[in-house]
Amino acid sequence: MSELRLCLGLESSCDETAAAIVGADRSILSSVVYGQADLHEAYGGVVPEIAARAHAERLDICVAEALREAGVAKEEIDLIAVTAGPGLIGGVMSGVVFAKALAVSLDRPMLGVNHLAGHALTPRLTDGVGYPYILLLVSGGHCQFLAVMGPDSFVRIGGTIDDAPGEAFDKTAKLLGLGYPGGPLIEKAAVDGDAGRFAFPRPLLDRPGCDMSFSGLKTAVRRARDELVAEQGGLWRKVVADLAAGFQTAVADVLAEKTRRACEMFLAPGVKEKVLAIAGGVAANKEIGARLAEVAAEQGFRAVLPPLRLCTDNAAMIAWAGLEQYKAGARSDMGLVARPRWPLDEDAAPLIGSGKKGAKA
Ligand code: KG4
Ligand code: ZN
Numbered sequence: 001m002s003e004l005r006l007c008l009g010l011e012s013s014c015d016e017t018a019a020a021i022v023g024a025d026r027s028i029l030s031s032v033v034y035g036q037a038d039l040h041e042a043y044g045g046v047v048p049e050i051a052a053r054a055h056a057e058r059l060d061i062c063v064a065e066a067l068r069e070a071g072v073a074k075e076e077i078d079l080i081a082v083t084a085g086p087g088l089i090g091g092v093m094s095g096v097v098f099a100k101a102l103a104v105s106l107d108r109p110m111l112g113v114n115h116l117a118g119h120a121l122t123p124r125l126t127d128g129v130g131y132p133y134i135l136l137l138v139s140g141g142h143c144q145f146l147a148v149m150g151p152d153s154f155v156r157i158g159g160t161i162d163d164a165p166g167e168a169f170d171k172t173a174k175l176l177g178l179g180y181p182g183g184p185l186i187e188k189a190a191v192d193g194d195a196g197r198f199a200f201p202r203p204l205l206d207r208p209g210c211d212m213s214f215s216g217l218k219t220a221v222r223r224a225r226d227e228l229v230a231e232q233g234g235l236w237r238k239v240v241a242d243l244a245a246g247f248q249t250a251v252a253d254v255l256a257e258k259t260r261r262a263c264e265m266f267l268a269p270g271v272k273e274k275v276l277a278i279a280g281g282v283a284a285n286k287e288i289g290a291r292l293a294e295v296a297a298e299q300g301f302r303a304v305l306p307p308l309r310l311c312t313d314n315a316a317m318i319a320w321a322g323l324e325q326y327k328a329g330a331r332s333d334m335g336l337v338a339r340p341r342w343p344l345d346e347d348a349a350p351l352i353g354s355g356k357k358g359a360k361a
Contacts, residue, residue, distance in 0.1 A: 004327060006072060007079040008063065008102075009319025012055040012095035013087025013115045014141055015039075015046045018315035019059070019066035021077070024323050026125055029070035031309070031316040034058050041180050052090025059098045066315070077108055081322020084112030084332070085339030087141075092338035100334055111322045112332040116344045118317035120148050123277035125320040126306040130273075134266050134301070136259055136292070139280030139312070140166030140181070145210050145262040146344060148277075151324040156345035157262050158210025165251050165282045168214035172221050172247050176240050186244045187285050193238075193245025198224050200250040202257075210258045210265070214251065221247050248287055256291040263299035276301040279311045 004024055011018040020031040036054050040046050067074055082099035085092055096112065103110035119137050123129040134157070135146045144159030163171070166183055173182025178189060200220045203213040221243055228239055263276060276296045283289055283305055296303035310316060 004078050004323065006077055007081055007319040007323045007326075008066070008074075008077045009113075009118075009315035009317070009322060010059065010063070010080070010082040010095045010099055011115070011118070011313060011315040011318050012059060012091045013083045013085070014091065014313055015051050016313040017055045017058040017062050018313065018318075019062040020315035020319050021066055021070035021072050022125070022316050022319035022323065024327075026128065026320075028125070028316050029072060030066045031314050032062050032066045032069065033309070033314050034062055037181060046088070048088045048090055051088055052094060055091045055094040059094060063102075074102075074106060077106060079322055079326055080106075080108055080110040081113045081318050081326075082110065083115045083118065083318050084336055085114065085342035087115055087340065089338055089340045092340070096336055096338045100336065104334075109326070110332055110336070111326050111330060112336045113318050113321045113325065114342050114344060115313075115318070116142060116144075116146075116342075117152070117154070117325070118321045119279045119311075120146055120154060120344065121151065121321045121324055122279055122306050122310055122317045123275070123304045124324070125317065126310055127277075127304050129275050129277060129304055130271075132268050132271065133275035133277055133304075134262055135277045135279060136255075136262070137280050138165050138255065138278070138282035138288075140164055140170060140183075140282075142280060143212060143214075145258070147266060151321070151328045152330060154344040156343070156348040157265060158212065158258060160212045160214060161204075162213050162215040163218065165214055165255065166280065168218050168251065169282065171218050172244075175218070175222050175225055176235070176243060178240070178244075181281075183281060183285060186248055187287070189241050190245035190248045190287075191241070193241035193243070195242075195245040195249035197242040198246040200224075200246050202250055202253050205254060205257055210262045212254055212258055214254075217247060217250055248285070251282075252285075252288045252291045255288060256295050259292055259295045260299060263296065263301055274299075274301045275304055277304040277306070279306060281308075281312045283311055284308050
């Protein structure tokens with residue numbers, strides 16, 4: 001291989017099967033994502049066995065589509081990057097085995113990439129952001145503040161000690177009978193709601209630092225719901241709207257305050273522009289997005305929100321992280337294993353929380 005030009009990325013760590021072709025010049029030639037929400041909807045969350053089977057069945061279709069969309073022959077691929085963790089082990093294994101087989105058949109290098117590094121490096125792909133910068137990752141499976149120092153250098157500033165915010169949205173939506181995935185449904189229900197009606201907690205705001213907790217908030221919603229059901233025999237639409245609005249504003253308050261602290265803690269002498277990048281499905285929430293943008297502006301940071309399709313799980317971010325890390329000297333061989341847990345910052349104290357992908361960060 002003379003020059004590293006095109007990378008095929010593969011992602012299968014949760015409930016999206018994805019393949020993408022990305023150029024070293026930051027061009028995204030294709031990004032195909034097969035969601036599985038329909039397969040898991042009836043269960044109100046991701047079922048690992050169903051997810052793993054669906055990945056195994058769809059990876060080759062996804063890759064064929066990504067190549068076709070990009071107008072690229074498989075022989076033109078210079079590198080194969082695959083999510084090797086953290087995530088649901090069955091799905092990650094499907095991707096890793098597939099990548100190995102493809103690498104052997106094409107005689108190309110293959111690199112195992114940390115899924116979180118994919119999210120963390122996306123602002124470089126989409127906006128050409130320079131190192132270092134802060135990333136807030138808020139999704140169904142992750143919630144952490146990272147200082148991104150280099151392609152494989154991350155410092156965890158804080159994170160959730162239990163549920164990820166998206167997970168809290170999903171569980172709360174289930175409690176309120178709204179369906180799955182819960183984030184957009186809570187947001188919709190909250191439009192007509194009175195956020196001040198219920199006094200929900202703002203967990204961990206009384207403690208210093210940037211760690212967060214969301215599981216108590218969900219429990220508070222359950223308690224309020226149960227009291228209302230006992231009192232009035234059911235839930236009125238207006239009550240659901242008020243509960244949804246109260247919950248959403250509580251999450252926004254916690255994220256806003258912890259983001260303010262993360263910005264304050266970020267010392268980057270010599271950096272031309274301080275950047276706060278926000279990624280993950282929860283960043284799609286308008287109230288939360290607006291609050292975070294406000295905090296960034298107050299703290300003198302430029303807020304970078306990559307387009308949603310690149311913020312939520314996708315393979316373009318894996319291809320890009322693969323390109324950056326391979327150029328920086330990272331290598332994998334056929335001994336590459338799938339890792340259910342794989343903290344980006346191996347030196348940070350482990351968190352006790354889980355997230356829908358299982359304990360991992
Ligand atoms: O990043 P993502 O697609 O997948 C991972 O979890 O990695 O995030 C999905 C999560 C789900 O929990 C979903 O409920 C949440 O993001 N979400 C939202 C909104 N849209 C998606 N949460 C709040 N408000 C939204 N509008
Ligand atoms: Zn993700």
